[in-house]
Amino acid sequence: MSAHADHAAGHHGPPIANRSSRIEATVLGMFLFIASEAMLFGAFFTAYFFVRVVNPDAPGWPLEPFHLPVFVAGVNTAILVTSSFTMHWALQSIKRGNRVGLQAGLVLTFLMGLAFLITQMLEYARIGFNPSDGAFGTIFFGLTGLHGAHVFIGLTLLAVATIRAFRGHFTPEHHHGVEIPGIYWHFVDVMWIVVYATIYLI
């Protein structure tokens, strides 16, 4: 008969991390990431709505002389939303072992993301106001620019996934390298829908 405790007696180096099955580390990481991103965008939306609330007598929104290219941004929104569909298709393809579908889906997603970003830059160049033109200008460029930065990060992740897909990585069982960028990409799309509906439409 023996009795002993499973502890770190004689263990060298940093203490062994306590791991509970309550939540997986990857899921917890995603939780914390999404929470931090929601707070970040939330801060910008708060500033935006503050600007609107302090102008209750505005006849229309945005105030004169600001004009937003609603149609062009709408087309851009359609491009970004479509890129989510192709991203989903890419992941479904690799889950079924269809490598061509994976590659095509990733390439299309990347190209549409790039088209969105280029269109947004062109929109910035031609919109007729800049970040220093009052509170609205600042928050418009701040919010859409923050989202644009997220699109850029997403494109970087997609580029890595695409290169890996063409180099023969990923299998129906192991495709974390596609799934995680896919989750991020959908998050970026969700945020854009909120940004577009709030700033351009409502």
Added chain:
Amino acid sequence: MAQNPFRSEAEAYRFLLLTIGFFALVVAAAALNTWLGVGVFVLLTALVGWRWLGSRTQEPMLRTSVAHHGEEDERRILVIANETVGGSELLDVLRRRAEGVQEHVLVVCPALNSVVRHWASDDDGARAAAQQRLEISLAQLARDGVDARGQVGDGDPLQAMEDALRTFGPDEIVISTHPPGRSNWLERNVVGQARERFDVPITHVVVDLER
């Protein structure tokens, strides 16, 4: 726990479609009338909240079960106890369970912590205290001839059980508590919840340390 819609690509994709539908309705209503847009927004948000809360309460309880680990004549007993781990009542139960079989006992002491310290991830003190209680108890079990090993578990006793269930694979769980009225675990119905949650025989032992 709330379901994170971003835990898989498929769920994130569904969330995106719902977001599109949500904002399409709000924008369409707002185009007709601003206050109608606000009303639709409030209504849809309330609907989403109601569905979310409803789905949480209607989720069927999945009972955690484990396959028998080890040899045929081996009996694995998981003991969940905190201050009562050295009680005579618990030792009696363990001795009876060990008769005629090759027993393996795993004692888990949950690292009980305050809520504030838990959220601040400050559990070093709680784990050290639990470790100390565990070592004293294991020494006592060894003196009584019970083959036991131990580990410090999660601060939530149910979670500590589930963690040990997956790694140890017990045939039986023994939960040791103070008598009713003095037991925080009984107050929280830990034993009842464990019986609902785990598909493993559970024995509840009351240890009165004041006798």
